[in-house]
Amino acid sequence: MFGLEKRDTRLLIIVAIMALAAPFILNPFPTDSAMAQFNAGYPDLMQRFVIFGILAIGFNLLFGLTGYLSFGHAAFLGVGSYSAVWMFKLLGYNIIPGMVLSIIVSAVFALAIGYISLRRSGIYFSILTLAFAQMLFAIAYSDLIGRFFGTPITNGETGLQVYTSDPQYFHNENLPNIPHLFGQEMQSTYTLDVAGWSFDFSFGYYLCAIIMLLTFYLAIRIFRSPFGMMLRAVKSNQQRMNYTGLNTRPYTLAAFVISGMYAGLAGGLLASMDPLAGAERMQWTASGEVVLMTILGGAGTLIGPILGAGFIKYFENIFAKINDNVLHSWFSFMPDGIEDFMVTIIHPFVGKGWHLTLGLLFMLVVIFLPGGLVEGGQRIGRMFSRKKPSDDAADGTTTPAE
Amino acid sequence: MSFSNLTRRGLIKTSAVAGAGLALPTYLRADGHSGFTNAPTGDTVTLGFNVPQTGPYAEEGLDELRAQELAVQHLNGEGDGGMMNTFSSKALKGNGILGKKVAFVTGDTQTKSDAARASAKSMIEKDGAVMINGGSSSGVAVAVQGLCQEAGVIFMAGLTHSNDTTGKDRKANGFRHFFNGYMSAAALAPVLKNAYGSDRKAYHLTADYTWGWTQQESIAAATEAMGWETVNNVLTPLASTDFSSYIAPVLNSGADVLVLNHYGGNMVNSLTNAVQFDLLNKEVNGKKFEIVVPLYSELMAAGAGKNVEGVIGSMNWNWQLQDEGSKAFVKSFGEKYGRPPSNSAHTCYVQTLLYADAVEREGTFNPCGVVEALEDFEFDGLGNGPVLYRGDDHQCFKDVLVMKGKENPTNEYDTLEIVEVTPRAQVEYPHDHPMFAGGDLGKCNPGA
Numbered sequence: 001m002f003g004l005e006k007r008d009t010r011l012l013i014i015v016a017i018m019a020l021a022a023p024f025i026l027n028p029f030p031t032d033s034a035m036a037q038f039n040a041g042y043p044d045l046m047q048r049f050v051i052f053g054i055l056a057i058g059f060n061l062l063f064g065l066t067g068y069l070s071f072g073h074a075a076f077l078g079v080g081s082y083s084a085v086w087m088f089k090l091l092g093y094n095i096i097p098g099m100v101l102s103i104i105v106s107a108v109f110a111l112a113i114g115y116i117s118l119r120r121s122g123i124y125f126s127i128l129t130l131a132f133a134q135m136l137f138a139i140a141y142s143d144l145i146g147r148f149f150g151t152p153i154t155n156g157e158t159g160l161q162v163y164t165s166d167p168q169y170f171h172n173e174n175l176p177n178i179p180h181l182f183g184q185e186m187q188s189t190y191t192l193d194v195a196g197w198s199f200d201f202s203f204g205y206y207l208c209a210i211i212m213l214l215t216f217y218l219a220i221r222i223f224r225s226p227f228g229m230m231l232r233a234v235k236s237n238q239q240r241m242n243y244t245g246l247n248t249r250p251y252t253l254a255a256f257v258i259s260g261m262y263a264g265l266a267g268g269l270l271a272s273m274d275p276l277a278g279a280e281r282m283q284w285t286a287s288g289e290v291v292l293m294t295i296l297g298g299a300g301t302l303i304g305p306i307l308g309a310g311f312i313k314y315f316e317n318i319f320a321k322i323n324d325n326v327l328h329s330w331f332s333f334m335p336d337g338i339e340d341f342m343v344t345i346i347h348p349f350v351g352k353g354w355h356l357t358l359g360l361l362f363m364l365v366v367i368f369l370p371g372g373l374v375e376g377g378q379r380i381g382r383m384f385s386r387k388k389p390s391d392d393a394a395d396g397t398t399t400p401a402e
Numbered sequence: 403m404s405f406s407n408l409t410r411r412g413l414i415k416t417s418a419v420a421g422a423g424l425a426l427p428t429y430l431r432a433d434g435h436s437g438f439t440n441a442p443t444g445d446t447v448t449l450g451f452n453v454p455q456t457g458p459y460a461e462e463g464l465d466e467l468r469a470q471e472l473a474v475q476h477l478n479g480e481g482d483g484g485m486m487n488t489f490s491s492k493a494l495k496g497n498g499i500l501g502k503k504v505a506f507v508t509g510d511t512q513t514k515s516d517a518a519r520a521s522a523k524s525m526i527e528k529d530g531a532v533m534i535n536g537g538s539s540s541g542v543a544v545a546v547q548g549l550c551q552e553a554g555v556i557f558m559a560g561l562t563h564s565n566d567t568t569g570k571d572r573k574a575n576g577f578r579h580f581f582n583g584y585m586s587a588a589a590l591a592p593v594l595k596n597a598y599g600s601d602r603k604a605y606h607l608t609a610d611y612t613w614g615w616t617q618q619e620s621i622a623a624a625t626e627a628m629g630w631e632t633v634n635n636v637l638t639p640l641a642s643t644d645f646s647s648y649i650a651p652v653l654n655s656g657a658d659v660l661v662l663n664h665y666g667g668n669m670v671n672s673l674t675n676a677v678q679f680d681l682l683n684k685e686v687n688g689k690k691f692e693i694v695v696p697l698y699s700e701l702m703a704a705g706a707g708k709n710v711e712g713v714i715g716s717m718n719w720n721w722q723l724q725d726e727g728s729k730a731f732v733k734s735f736g737e738k739y740g741r742p743p744s745n746s747a748h749t750c751y752v753q754t755l756l757y758a759d760a761v762e763r764e765g766t767f768n769p770c771g772v773v774e775a776l777e778d779f780e781f782d783g784l785g786n787g788p789v790l791y792r793g794d795d796h797q798c799f800k801d802v803l804v805m806k807g808k809e810n811p812t813n814e815y816d817t818l819e820i821v822e823v824t825p826r827a828q829v830e831y832p833h834d835h836p837m838f839a840g841g842d843l844g845k846c847n848p849g850a
Contacts (some may be wrong), residue, residue, distance in 0.1 A: 040527035044520065124827040141639065157611030157640055158541040159515040161548055163570075164842050178552050187552070189527075200527070207510055274523070276545055278515040317524055323508045325471075352510055 001278075008220050011302060016214055019209040022046050023199045030196035037326060038318060043202035045191055045317050047273045049205060049310045050205070050212040053267050056263020056293045056305030057212075062255050063291075064300035065228060067235035072113070072133025073128045073290045076260040078105040078140060080267025085277045091160075092171035093179050095186070095272040099265065106264020107257055109136075114256035118249060121238065133287055140280040159278035179272045181207065186273055204273050211269065212306075220302060223257070231255050232253030295363055298372030307373045315358045322350035328381050374382045406472040434676040438768045439554035439849030440530040444533060447502040447767065449474070449511065449754065450531030452522050452546065453560065457513035457642065458667035459538035461701045462746045466536050466560055467508060468739050469747035471847035473754035476734070477715065484734040485755060488727040488783035493762040496828045500761060511537055513640075515545035522546050526553050532767050533757050536750055538615035538666070540564030541640075547576035554849020557771050558753035559747035563665075563697050565616035569838035575769055577776055577791065579756065580749045581829070583617035584837055586696045586716040587624035589802035589824035593714060598692055600629035605657035607648055607672060609664050610637040618663045620837060623694050638668070644671040658686040660775050661694045670705040672767045695844040698805050700744045703817035710807030710817060717803040719748045719785050720820060728785040742815050747779060752784045756791075770846040787826070794833035795841065801826050 018025065027041030040046070061071050071296075083105040084098030091097050117128040139145060139154075154160055177188045186204035222228050230251050233241055238391065241248050271277050279284070289312060297308025321385035327346055331339040349357045369375045442448070451470045453463035479496035486494050498504050507529040509521030518537065525531040534550055536556040537543045540705045543562035551573040559567060559578040561814040563586070568578050604625060608614040614637070622632045633655050638648055649672070660681060664672050676682075676693055684691040695702075698715035710830035719743035721732045731751065735743040743751070760775035761767055777793030786800035790824055811817050831838070 039528070040522060043526050044523040048520070053816075142637065157515075158566075159545055161545070161571075164844060165840065177523075273521055274549070276515060276519060276548065278545070280514040280516050317520065320510050320521075321507065321524065325508075353507075 002217065004220060004367070005224070008224065008302075012213075012217060012220065015303060015306065016210070016213050017052065019213060020206075021208070022049070022205070023201055027197060027199055029343035031198045032196060034330060037322060040314055040318055041200060043187070043200055043205050044273070045313065046202070046205045047208050047269075048069075048313045048317070050208045051269045051273070052290075052292070052293065052309035052313055053306040054208075054212050054215050054262050054269070054292055055266040056297070056309040057215055058259045058266070059290045060294050060301075061219060061222060061262065062259035062300065065223070065235060065295055065304075066232035066252055066255050067120065067196065068118070068252060068256070069291065070117075070127045070129045070256070071284070072129035072136075073259070073286050074282050074284070074286035075113075075133035075136045077105075077267040077270070078136065078277065078279065079283060080106045081271040081277035082140070082160060082267075083264070084268040084271035085162065088162045088168075088179065088275055089160075089166040090118050090169060090170045090270070091179065093175065093275075095181055095268075098179075098272060102264045102268030103261050104264075104268065104269070107261045107333035110257045110260025110264075111253070114253050114260070114388055118252050118256060121256040130284060130287070133282065134284055137253065137279060137282040137284070140282055142349070154277070154279060156276050157279065159276050159277050167226040179275055208269055214304075215265070217305070223302060226250060227251070283348065292362065296362060296372055298374030301372070301374045304372050304374040311373065312358065315352050315354055315361075319350050319354035319357055320352070324351075416537045419538045437848065438568075438731065438770075440532045442502055442530070442532060442767055445502055446505045447499055448525075448529055448531045449504060449535045450522065450525035450534045451506055451530065452518060453536040453750075454513045454538050455510040455512050457511075457512050460667075461664070461705070462538040462561060462666060462699065462744065463511070463536070463605060465701060465747040466538065467749040469735065469743055469751040470506065470535065470754055472735060472738055473751045473763055474506050476505045477754070477758050482536050482730075482734050483763050485727050485731045485751070485784055486625075488730050489755065489759070489784040491618050491758050491759050491763065493817045494755070495762075498522045499511065500765070504758070507531060510543050510836045511546075513539050513542060515541055518542040519549050522549055523553070526550075526555055531555065535753050535757070536560040537562060538746060539611075540567055540613045540616075543567050543578075544571045544612060547571065548575045551847055552734070553605075554769060554847045555773050556757060558757050560750045560753065561699075562613070562619065563622065563822045564613035565837050566612045567615070568795045568841075570840040572795050572841040572843050574773060574796075574843045577753070577756075577796045578752050579715075579791075579801070581718045581802055583613070583620040583696070583798070584615065584831060584835070585802050586830040587620035588829040588831075589716050589822075590621070590694070590696060590714070591624040591628055591805055592805045592824075593630055593822055594625065594694065595628045597700045597714065599689070602630045602659050602689070602692075603657045603660045603687065603710075604694075605633050605652050605655055606635040606663060607645065607652075608635055608637050609668055610615070613665070613667070614663045615817075616698055616837065618661075621661055621663070621694075623837075629727075630659075635679070636671075638664070640668065642668065643671055645675045648672070649675050649681070652676075652681070653679070656686065656838075658689050659692045663696060665697055666702060667704050667705070670726065673706045673709050674710045675715070685765050698817065698818060699746060700742070700818065701746075703807060711809050713807045714821065717805050717807050717818075718801055719816075720805065721748075721816065722804075722818075722820060723785060724836050725783075725785060725787065727783045731785060736776070748785060755784070756781075757812075767785075769848050773846040788817065792824075792833065794813055794822075795838065796843065797833075799830055802829050 023041045025037045029039050048293035052402035080102035083102040087098035087101050113132045143154045143156040176185045189200050189202040192199045212234050234248050294305045296305025327343045331342045453466045454460050455463050468674045476484045507525050512519035522534050537560040540562040543559045547557045553810050557576040573654045606618050607616040663673050681691050693713050695715040698717050703710045737760050760772045764771040764775040776791050779791045784789045789798050789800040802824045805818045806821045
């Protein structure tokens with residue numbers, strides 16, 4: 001279907017079902033139970049899952065296929081967000097112009113940065129992209145361009161917001177005063193209450209999910225195309241390709257720009273869900289996060305980056321919110337001394353210590369599952385499947401790059 | 403090996419799926435309207451405490467959290483009741499809010515606008531919080547205030563000192579108890595004139611975000627009005643930890659006063675750097691070199707240690723105040739945590755009580771009711787003397803404290819002394835003052 005091989009079609013359908021049923025899948029615990037702390041099915045987090053999924057899919061097109069490790073992808077995310085918010089400020093809250101501009105602007109930035117950075121490979125390429133991203137971050141953070149023109153362009157640390165005094169050329173009384181798609185508000189949510197469970201169906205989330213599925217489909221087509229084959233050849237031996245008389249740079253540059261456009265789209269969507277663009281989303285830690293997502297999920301696999309993005313965002317948003325009070329309520333059935341002891345033990349790993357837990361898990365994954373979460377899935381799958389797979393490609397639902 | 407073999411059947415299938423995808427959102431259109439966002443249904447009501455637990459303002463955030471926890475205890479009738487006993491409004495009875503037990507959720511703003519909004523959103527969407535309180539940075543306060551306005555919940559700002567929070571970024575659903583840069587400047591200027599004379603050259607180091615900008619603007623305007631000259635203003639990134647490269651040029655600039663528009667960890671580091679450069683023992687233009695820190699806090703003073711000795715600044719509230727409200731609050735905070743509360747803790751505690759009181763008086767959690775109850779509300783007994791919540795910009799007006807680093811501190815909390823309590827009349831300004839102009843409260847938003 002859709003011009004895909006059977007295996008890829010199956011993968012696409014699995015991802016589609018996961019994405020569309022996410023409000024159910026992510027809310028497995030009844031609202032009033034103690035485990036409800038671990039529910040992740042609220043609109044904001046679900047949107048983050050799929051938006052960062054798009055970012056990671058795009059990053060994987062570059063890193064997974066060509067092996068070029070960009071350490072500056074957050075820059076495109078930020079550029080996309082700023083473009084979208086500017087469209088909100090100038091034209092109005094319809095998200096279409098914002099998203100189009102965010103893709104165009106990030107493509108232009110990716111072209112310029114890629115043109116220069118791709119003259120080097122390996123660690124030098126990574127350092128160059130990191131340097132560009134940090135420059136863009138510093139420019140946005142201190143609003144250097146804005147100071148030059150005498151009007152805020154990125155609005156520095158405070159972040160770019162929409163004010164009622166902005167022109168908003170196409171805005172009128174009948175349109176909602178928050179981001180919308182032809183009048184349909186992003187935050188409009190239908191809540192379904194079923195016997196203790198509560199499921200949120202948000203318009204914004206489904207819009208993001210459908211866009212994610214489209215970009216995922218596009219990524220599969222790129223993975224399986226002759227162009228994708230060429231990129232993989234770059235990864236396995238670029239020198240040999242050069243000796244055979246092939247100029248690889250147009251291919252890598254194209255991959256870099258496509259990847260940058262994915263990031264820009266993700267940035268535009270992020271701004272559409274929450275109309276504020278802050279400079280922090282361009283910082284090197286944000287770029288590092290994308291790399292972590294891809295490696296954690298499985299670089300070079302189709303579904304890995306989406307899993308990795310979900311994993312990291314889940315930790316950031318769920319574990320960071322567990323405080324001592326919550327811990328006490330969990331262990332309240334124990335005698336006082338033991339309760340306090342348990343809380344003391346777990347305390348460093350939750351709340352503000354969520355980085356620590358994530359770091360430990362990342363170490364475990366990298367040491368024991370070098371192929372990321374996807375490899376974990378494959379191993380489990382192999383444990384239960386009777387036939388001995390003859391090669392890697394034929395067994396699982398996903399295919400490593402090499 | 404491209405698979406672009408377009409067939410009639412493939413086309414029909416594709417368009418059917420795409421059509422279903424596009425139709426889905428319209429199907430989800432039906433909204434559950436319950437009057438306002440997160441109307442509490444059970445026997446509890448959830449408040450969201452969104453404070454920095456990591457980053458340069460983490461110390462402040464953790465102290466805010468302590469105070470918020472204490473406020474929840476008092477609202478639920480546990481402990482000694484603290485300032486509820488001295489509060490001029492007697493609507494609160496110690497049985498929760500409107501008879502519902504108060505529960506709370508916490509989140510980490512990381513002192514970043516993005517992270518703060520994500521955290522506040524999860525409180526509103528997942529935990530059903532009806533009010534967001536806390537924060538220790540104006541950048542974050544402005545961002546979260548905007549979010550609360552869109553989502554239709556009440557935002558009771560924590561420590562935010564920028565003019566913009568109730569100036570050009572004011573919102574109908576947002577309220578600020580804390581004072582601001584303009585008030586600091588108005589309170590400090592006369593004291594500085596008495597202490598250092600009216601012929602001084604000031605050099606400003608300013609944290610590069612909304613708070614730093616507006617405070618610098620306010621201080622420069624107030625000191626220039628009394629004859630001072632502003633030699634230079636250098637913006638420093640919020641994330642800086644070493645300010646030596648910014649301090650070195652001060653020595654050659656001809657300035658004889660250094661104004662540090664820094665807060666939290668920034669201020670501790672910049673002040674320490676300045677003292678390391680031995681600025682305080684220098685003589686410039688025949689006058690002793692001085693340092694001014696317009697916005698003080700106990701936690702910063704404790705962090706900077708001996709370096710704050712003799713340095714002048716301003717505060718919203720201090721635990722050494724001797725009125726009944728302050729004494730009651732310091733007592734119950736001290737009994738619970740074994741330390742005096744900071745002024746950021748005080749403001750968060752008071753904001754939580756004020757919200758609960760407004761709900762109780764109005765008889766509803768509806769944000770529009772709360773806004774009505776708080777606008778132009780006059781109260782007393784919460785530690786700052788008589789206070790007015792002005793309806794035009796949702797800013798509190800009260801006395802401002804001018805503080806000085808103590809020369810011989812007796813213990814680690816006794817680092818600051820009160821120089822003067824500037825009366826409220828001296829720091830008042832019209833809501834459309836040029837430094838606050840361009841804002842629009844808009845209409846209160848009750849959300850869904």
